[in-house]
Amino acid sequence: MEHIDHILVVDDDHGIRTGVVDYLRKNGLRATAAAEGREMMAQLDTSAFDLIVLDVMMPGDDGLVLCRNLRSGKHRAVPVLLLTARDDETDRIIGLEMGADDYLTKPFSPRELLARIKAVIRRTRMLPPNLRITETTDILAFGRWRLDTTARHLLDEDGTVVALSGAEFRLLRVFLDHPQRILSRDQLLNLTQGRDAELFDRSIDLMVSRLRQRLQDDAKEQAYIKTVRSEGYVFSMPVSVNGDAP
């Protein structure tokens, strides 16, 4: 199954925002728009993104502030490409110091933007993760289990290894990244596979069922993953990170 890169375009100017989104979609990427910072954060919580295109000049929190906030939050690993208005070196230097991965000065050609987007994604993909800001921590503990996100498997209290398939691992990590939150099947599909649900798509139900089996989570008791009828699923157990108190 092919992964399609998903870009989040953040710009207060409606024309630029929709223009960029349309252009990216025409060129085979997924693209979503956000008009300002709060909307950006909301999108980041519900979908997985491969890159954020961020305008520097915006009312309210400007792009530099947002960029810095991003870098200290949960989505620190997502690459950022800044759009700077002037040919002003200070903005760009500050931007790169704030942790942006590239920048482009307005006005820009869509072609150039697309090329830079692809280049940044490629570049960050190739970097070994210890060289970048790490997205997730190594060990996520919950109940009697620990998930080793490096080795991509589960450990029980004795340290016994339980292997996970790729899809199971991704699903569990999404749950652990969003504990105590109802996640719809749409969101789960988006966050695990970056694709949208088709009609009568029940593959998520299946994956949940298989994950429950691995966790020996009885669907009746549902200690870990609770079903919320007609809404989705919740991971309903405290998760501790790298040995912190839960």
Add this chain to the structure above:
Amino acid sequence: MEHIDHILVVDDDHGIRTGVVDYLRKNGLRATAAAEGREMMAQLDTSAFDLIVLDVMMPGDDGLVLCRNLRSGKHRAVPVLLLTARDDETDRIIGLEMGADDYLTKPFSPRELLARIKAVIRRTRMLPPNLRITETTDILAFGRWRLDTTARHLLDEDGTVVALSGAEFRLLRVFLDHPQRILSRDQLLNLTQGRDAELFDRSIDLMVSRLRQRLQDDAKEQAYIKTVRSEGYVFSMPVSVNGDAP
């Protein structure tokens, strides 16, 4: 004593070459020129450089080939900034993964070049120093193994030597250079052999299988190399460099 960044400018066009070198010097950097690949390698052997500016379009070995050679040789750690002609060449660069750190399309403003040079240098400097030398290191340790990149063979904990074929060694080094990253078969083919996959090409699967045999990795549990169905493979174990703590 203060360190002044030293840039190597490689371009066959005499005007660009000297123009860039002059501009960089006027802005407080050291700069050295080279007209083609052999001269570049000679310079690299006699001086230390902080970055290489490399033209893609050159007679003889072009910049892409030189870049790939750089990345598999002694000077793999030096950042590279590519200069490309304005046409579709950028796509080609992105498609090929030769590990450039940034690129700039001609014609460019000297200001822009300088800004990007500084950005790339800053970015690589910000990386933890012990990890940056990964590229030039001799011994890479993981699990119960050590890979000697000079002798091109494996050592187990007793020091027993396990020989590797050329392809096995290249594949393992690619994995160790990019741990915890999902690498597609395309990427692995590119990085190990510099060629693209044909239809129904399963040579990478074969090499992975053979490498697993060498590592006595049974592909089920606690594996070094995990398969991610329909995406590729991950090296899923911490790698330490020249005896550092993992």
Add this chain to the structure above:
DNA sequence: GGCGACGGATACACATCGATACAAAAAGCG
């Protein structure tokens, strides 16, 4: 309690991957 929608479980289909066998190509070696 009865009805309908939703979700769990099972079975199955299909694609992908691992392992083995074998052939072609490359590298040693006299």
Add this chain to the structure above:
DNA sequence: CGCTTTTTGTATCGATGTGTATCCGTCGCC
């Protein structure tokens, strides 16, 4: 050079992972 040995790619078959279809239990609503 010709032969052997090693390495590397192709072909094939069985095993495994993941999605679709189906049946059936259960929950909520009237």
